[in-house]
Amino acid sequence: MNYLLKKNSKKYRLRRLCGIVKSSNLSKLFRKKIKYACRYIDFGKHLNKQCSWGNFRASALLGKYQDKENLYVMRKNRFNMNYNVKQEQAMDNLNKHGSGKLVTKFFKMLRQVLQASKCLASKLLKSIYMQFQELNANGFPNKTDLSKNKGLISLSSCGQQIFTRSILLVREKYTDAKIWVCHTIAYSFHAIVTNLHNNIRRCIGIRKVKIEYTDHRKRSICPTSRKRQLSVIAVDYHATRRWSHVRRGSHHAVNVHPREHSFFHSKFTGCIKDFIQVFGPKAHHILTQKFEQNRRMFLFKALGQTIAFLFDTRDVHLVMKAEGRCPHHIDFKHLRVYREERDYPLGVLVSNGEVWRKQRKILNKHLVGTLAMARYFPAIDEVARLAVDELKHDAMMKKDFNVEEILSDYAIEAIGRVLYGYEIGCLPRTSKNDFHKFAETARINFGKAKKLLLLPRIVMVHHPEWREHVKRWNFLLKTTQNAIADFRHRQETAPCVLSGLLHSGELTEDEILINITDMMIASIDTTITSIQWCLHELSLNPECQQLIVEEYWNEGSNLTYHTLHGLKFLKAVVKETLRLHPTGFFTCRLIKEDMEVGSNRIPAKTNVAISMFVMGRNPFLTTDPDSFHPQRWLKDSADLDQFYQNVPFGFGPRMCLGRKVAEMEIMLFLLQFCRAFRFYPKNSDHIGHKVQLLLVPSKPIELILSER
Numbered sequence: 001m002n003y004l005l006k007k008n009s010k011k012y013r014l015r016r017l018c019g020i021v022k023s024s025n026l027s028k029l030f031r032k033k034i035k036y037a038c039r040y041i042d043f044g045k046h047l048n049k050q051c052s053w054g055n056f057r058a059s060a061l062l063g064k065y066q067d068k069e070n071l072y073v074m075r076k077n078r079f080n081m082n083y084n085v086k087q088e089q090a091m092d093n094l095n096k097h098g099s100g101k102l103v104t105k106f107f108k109m110l111r112q113v114l115q116a117s118k119c120l121a122s123k124l125l126k127s128i129y130m131q132f133q134e135l136n137a138n139g140f141p142n143k144t145d146l147s148k149n150k151g152l153i154s155l156s157s158c159g160q161q162i163f164t165r166s167i168l169l170v171r172e173k174y175t176d177a178k179i180w181v182c183h184t185i186a187y188s189f190h191a192i193v194t195n196l197h198n199n200i201r202r203c204i205g206i207r208k209v210k211i212e213y214t215d216h217r218k219r220s221i222c223p224t225s226r227k228r229q230l231s232v233i234a235v236d237y238h239a240t241r242r243w244s245h246v247r248r249g250s251h252h253a254v255n256v257h258p259r260e261h262s263f264f265h266s267k268f269t270g271c272i273k274d275f276i277q278v279f280g281p282k283a284h285h286i287l288t289q290k291f292e293q294n295r296r297m298f299l300f301k302a303l304g305q306t307i308a309f310l311f312d313t314r315d316v317h318l319v320m321k322a323e324g325r326c327p328h329h330i331d332f333k334h335l336r337v338y339r340e341e342r343d344y345p346l347g348v349l350v351s352n353g354e355v356w357r358k359q360r361k362i363l364n365k366h367l368v369g370t371l372a373m374a375r376y377f378p379a380i381d382e383v384a385r386l387a388v389d390e391l392k393h394d395a396m397m398k399k400d401f402n403v404e405e406i407l408s409d410y411a412i413e414a415i416g417r418v419l420y421g422y423e424i425g426c427l428p429r430t431s432k433n434d435f436h437k438f439a440e441t442a443r444i445n446f447g448k449a450k451k452l453l454l455l456p457r458i459v460m461v462h463h464p465e466w467r468e469h470v471k472r473w474n475f476l477l478k479t480t481q482n483a484i485a486d487f488r489h490r491q492e493t494a495p496c497v498l499s500g501l502l503h504s505g506e507l508t509e510d511e512i513l514i515n516i517t518d519m520m521i522a523s524i525d526t527t528i529t530s531i532q533w534c535l536h537e538l539s540l541n542p543e544c545q546q547l548i549v550e551e552y553w554n555e556g557s558n559l560t561y562h563t564l565h566g567l568k569f570l571k572a573v574v575k576e577t578l579r580l581h582p583t584g585f586f587t588c589r590l591i592k593e594d595m596e597v598g599s600n601r602i603p604a605k606t607n608v609a610i611s612m613f614v615m616g617r618n619p620f621l622t623t624d625p626d627s628f629h630p631q632r633w634l635k636d637s638a639d640l641d642q643f644y645q646n647v648p649f650g651f652g653p654r655m656c657l658g659r660k661v662a663e664m665e666i667m668l669f670l671l672q673f674c675r676a677f678r679f680y681p682k683n684s685d686h687i688g689h690k691v692q693l694l695l696v697p698s699k700p701i702e703l704i705l706s707e708r
């Protein structure tokens with residue numbers, strides 16, 4: 001019969017109620033009274049309907065306490081605790097009407113209660129939501145907080161919406177957290193939880209939820225037992241701790257176990273528009289939005305490609321731990337196809353697996369060790385001084401100068417000296433040469449790459465842009481070939497990467513050609529942009545400029561590679577700038593094995609992307625994430641969250657090959673620049689970000705310089 005009635009209709013609920021009452025050994029008269037009284041009961045249109053249904057049913061069952069005393073106890077426990085029903089009014093009613101009319105009066109009172117609860121429940125909802133917001137802002141409770149009772153949130157057993165919302169909030173942060181619920185009345189709780197099922201499923205985007213009722217010793221318990229009396233919800237951070245401070249036996253633990261869920265049915269899937277935007281100028285903005293919505297992961301699936309963006313440091317750490325000896329990078333298809341068609345080796349940037357590992361090991365010897373870096377220090381220091389001298393000269397002659405132009409010359413010359421060991425003619429400035437053209441071509445290539453990257457191979461090689469791409473790459477390789485030939489003709493050069501590679505004979509000529517070209521390309525724009533951002537932040541914070549200079553004088557003016565690394569504040573300025581403005585704003589890995597991210601399973605061979613921009617500004621990892629505050633890096637910490645806040649060069653064995661060179665270039669330029677000038681922004685315009693494969697300033701950074 002019930003099934004013929006529309007679900008959730010008043011009549012349907014009534015029938016169900018009667019069914020319950022029947023089974024609870026009540027007198028015939030009592031059942032009749034209930035039936036009658038039900039007509040007057042407000043089912044809580046303004047509340048979540050199912051939620052008032054849960055309360056009502058629980059309350060109705062309690063109606064079997066027919067004597068005055070018990071009703072009072074029930075009323076006190078149940079209603080006064082949660083709904084603030086006026087006790088005296090209820091007592092008056094009881095006294096006036098006596099026990100004969102008790103049942104009818106009980107339902108009248110219940111109606112009042114439900115009406116009163118409308119506004120109270122919404123208040124409660126608000127307050128619990130606020131508590132969660134506060135917890136969100138201050139970080140979720142950790143073990144210590146839990147033991148101090150922080151993180152306990154009182155919850156009305158009626159608050160289905162609240163409960164769902166709370167679970168949702170908790171799950172956003174800790175998907176594998178256990179949710180502990182201690183409740184007022186097991187009956188109503190069970191009803192709510194059963195009804196909640198659907199809501200939870202909808203909210204957290206999983207298909208099936210298995211709910212287990214266990215006590216604090218993990219023993220199964222009957223959900224309909226009526227022993228428990230407390231109304232608390234809390235989160236056990238690592239699901240290892242028991243609620244020792246909650247009275248023994250006074251709570252139930254409800255473990256919400258998501259059943260295994262297919263990754264490809266995740267509700268956090270972006271549409272094709274999102275996917276294209278992720279390669280557009282507002283990509284950083286889109287990712288920040290997705291992070292705010294989903295906190296943990298977001299999936300872009302379009303044009304035959306799937307990328308899962310991970311936002312949580314724990315997941316990123318898992319990726320890093322699982323990547324092994326040979327991390328698999330995203331496929332730079334446009335470069336790979338060009339090289340394969342011409343029988344060139346793929347080089348360290350494009351290759352994967354053992355081929356990559358072999359080359360990377362050899363290149364590491366020349367670009368990563370302290371010994372190698374110390375050898376390049378004098379050359380880069382000299383180029384930094386030359387660049388600042390040029391600026392001083394321009395300032396003295398009151399010439400119009402462009403910091404970006406000088407920075408470009410600096411970046412090309414500095415990497416040129418590291419790779420080739422001789423002056424490549426960009427600083428001191430002379431006329432434009434092939435390396436200027438090389439940098440310009442590389443820049444164009446960077447900008448156009450995304451168009452080709454999105455196309456399938458067969459379409460890509462027939463696209464008009466492909467011909468241009470080939471021409472540009474022919475030029476880039478030719479320039480490197482000429483530079484290598486030039487190196488061979490020279491009698492003497494400073495220590496450099498090329499001499500090391502040629503002498504060791506570990507790489508073939510073609511491998512050297514491709515890797516040197518890639519390194520040159522990878523270094524120029526990344527370094528220019530990073531220095532620009534540093535200058536921008538320092539111009540807004542003149543006290544930091546002063547601190548850099550003071551630190552330099554305190555360390556003693558004899559600068560070497562080792563004393564440079566003693567300049568802690570300068571280092572912190574670079575770190576803080578790259579946290580706020582990571583030039584390469586995301587990196588990718590192809591995961592080799594299935595990975596669990598909360599309730600989702602990411603299958604092996606999926607591209608996983610990690611956004612340094614989003615992680616750097618994650619409010620859960622640091623306080624005041626949008627402000628420039630280098631001091632936060634002055635105390636060393638082994639904290640995982642802090643580590644992943646600052647990964648502008650990537651992480652693991654596949655981390656940027658030129659990290660040490662880039663850091664040295666940036667630090668030396670800033671040091672010389674701050675020693676020479678005080679500088680301020682030319683206008684007060686806000687400078688935002690724009691993505692051109694790299695994260696660059698949305699407007700040119702213009703400075704006013706005054707000599708120190």
Ligand code: HEM
Binds near residue numbers: 520530588653661
């Ligand atoms: C501030 C400047 C720089 C930034 C922000 C930067 C950033 C990055 C990032 C984020 C990656 C990907 C790392 C990963 O996937 O985990 C990368 C890779 C790479 N970078 Fe840099 N980079 C910079 C300067 C340089 C310089 C100066 C060189 C040249 C010596 C260079 C050469 C490379 C190469 C060859 C790779 C590929 C490494 C591999 O796949 O094994 N980069 N860089």
